Amino acid sequence: MDTRVLSILIIGIIVVVFLILFFSFVPIGLWISAAAADVKVSIFNLIGMRLRRVVPSRIIIPLIKSTKAGMNVNVNQLEAHYLAGGNVDKVVDALIGAHRANIELLFEKAAAIDLAGRDVLEAVKMSVNPKVIETPNVSAVSKDGIELLVKARVTVRANLERLVGGAGEATVLARVGEGIVTTVGSSESHKEVLENPDKISKVVLSKGLDAGTAFEILSIDIADVDVGRNIGAQLQTLQAEADKNIAQAKAEERRAMAVAQEQEMRAAVVQAEAEVPRAMAQALREGKLGIMDYYDMQNIVADTKMRNSISATGKKGMGIKNIDEDK
Incomplete structure (x- = not known):
């Protein structure tokens, strides 16, 4: 009797351990959730994910979200993107956001953006809600030599078509800064810029600075213009100082040459005077003196x-x- 009870107990323990291992390996809960959401995923497909070292929840939950949102995404696409190292959840959220905003975005494009290292969900949000980028103070000098410190606000919208391979925010800021420097530098006077700061916006915006970038520039607004140093006066002062130093150097050179010439002439006189006694002695010997x-x-x-x-x-x-x- 004791032996039978022990055998039943051992068998029960084995069954319990087997069931625990089975349910931990086979995600029955996910299969039930998928079935309740009308997502067709077989239990063998879930087991295959385990064997391929894919976390089933990372695939099934985004698949349920996309199905409920009316997106045509299948398990193979999500699993392939997961195995490639992508963020499946963000890609699906981006697809849902683009679908709700009537923005055309295919799964392949969203997956490529995600694998390129960009935040595809943030890109979709920026397409719906444009982002404002503020430039640092850009130093520019007008033709009258006055420095102006210009700060601009650039409103950009993500361009999903150019997001892969397109330049980032740093390139946009650099191009805007270059446009500001060029526009201020071509102005005859700094007063002209202070009177019409919108001239900078119009000229810079007309240059097509968003070409080859991942953004579309909607507007460029001048936030602040400050008057800086008088660069022209400083340059003239430095030039005058340099001219003075050159003139002093040339004068010193002429003085040194004059002193050297004087020394040479004195040496010639001394040499000539040294010849006088010799000549007199020669004249005495010859009887001429x-x-x-x-x-x-x-x-x-x-x-x-x-x-x-x-x-x-x-x-x-x-x-x-x-x-x-x-x-």
């Missing part, structure tokens, strides 16, 4: 030195500097 002539010349030199000394002493007493002393 007599000894009395030499003494007379020495007397003249001594008399000249004495006169110069007396003259210098007299000038000092009268408060007059000698020119040779200054030199």
